[in-house]
Amino acid sequence: MIKLERVEKEIDCPIHGKQKAVAIYFPDESKESAYERIDASYCPLCKSTKDQIEDDKLKAEEEKQKAKEVDKAIENAGVYKDNFYADLSTVKDKYFFDLLKDLATGKINTLVIVGSEGRGKTYMAIACMREYAKQDYNRFNKIIYDTASGIARKVRSAIGGRKLTEQDVFSYYADADFLVVDEMGKSNNTDYNSSLMSDLFDSRLSNFKSTIIISNLSPKELSEAYLDAPLRSRILRGGKGVIAEKKGEDLRRIL
Numbered sequence: 596m597i598k599l600e601r602v603e604k605e606i607d608c609p610i611h612g613k614q615k616a617v618a619i620y621f622p623d624e625s626k627e628s629a630y631e632r633i634d635a636s637y638c639p640l641c642k643s644t645k646d647q648i649e650d651d652k653l654k655a656e657e658e659k660q661k662a663k664e665v666d667k668a669i670e671n672a673g674v675y676k677d678n679f680y681a682d683l684s685t686v687k688d689k690y691f692f693d694l695l696k697d698l699a700t701g702k703i704n705t706l707v708i709v710g711s712e713g714r715g716k717t718y719m720a721i722a723c724m725r726e727y728a729k730q731d732y733n734r735f736n737k738i739i740y741d742t743a744s745g746i747a748r749k750v751r752s753a754i755g756g757r758k759l760t761e762q763d764v765f766s767y768y769a770d771a772d773f774l775v776v777d778e779m780g781k782s783n784n785t786d787y788n789s790s791l792m793s794d795l796f797d798s799r800l801s802n803f804k805s806t807i808i809i810s811n812l813s814p815k816e817l818s819e820a821y822l823d824a825p826l827r828s829r830i831l832r833g834g835k836g837v838i839a840e841k842k843g844e845d846l847r848r849i850l
Contacts, residue, residue, distance in 0.1 A: 599621060600619070601618065603617050604617075608635050608638035611638055611640040616638060661734065665728045668734065671738075672740045674721055675740075681722040683696065683699070698805060698807065699727040704805050704836065705806045705807075705837070706836070707807075707836070707838040708839055709810050709811070709813065709814050709838070716809045717775075720775045720807045721775070723807060724807075728773075736773065737773075740775045741776065743777070743778055743792060744788075746768055746795070747791055750768075750791060765794075769802075770802075770804075771804065773804075773805040774804065774806050774807070775806075775807045776809065778810070779812070780811065793821060793826060796808070796822070796830075797829070800829050803835075
């Protein structure tokens with residue numbers, strides 16, 4: 596093994612003043628030669644600053660790439676333009692901020708948000724989805740946003756299909772790592788839709804999948820139409836799910 600040598604020299608750095616600098620040299624270089632090449636560029640504080648700058652640049656590039664991946668995941672999820680850049684940091688309601696944070700980080704796995712139109716329910720759900728995608732271990736998971744009627748229409752249209760079966764489309768939603776179901780109860784509540792949604796939520800609960808359900812219905816109306824007593828009990832069991840009502844000013848009027 597080649598033994599490296601070192602030599603020290605006091606230098607006058609134009610930025611940091613007098614500093615003790617060190618040069619490393621191989622045995623085939625004389626100590627005098629190594630000493631002579633030590634100049635202000637060997638300032639240890641400047642080198643430390645340069646290393647920090649390079650580290651900061653690398654971290655910035657990594658964060659930029661991560662942000663692109665998150666944006667792509669949100670785009671692929673089917674999120675509308677209006678809420679595309681929804682971010683958890685902008686949610687001012689502390690109660691809902693904490694709930695959304697808990698869902699994004701896996702402390703709870705189901706959140707049902709009810710409230711009249713214009714309360715910012717969809718915005719909060721997409722903000723939670725984005726926060727979920729930001730987690731390093733979730734970044735490449737499958738996340739989906741769709742309306743209840745959209746899900747029912749796509750599943751139903753696959754009945755008797757050749758390329759995709761009804762079960763294929765159902766599994767697409769049931770197996771998603773993070774699913775937002777919007778406008779629950781906005782369309783006609785047929786027996787088929789009610790049964791489909793109950794089966795979908797039951798499947799996701801069984802597999803501990805992260806789910807947000809959004810509805811303009813009252814808690815009572817939603818329960819009667821889609822979330823029967825056994826399903827509500829499963830959602831709330833063990834503190835892993837929450838049913839919450841968003842009240843307050845109409846956010847659309849403010850904006």
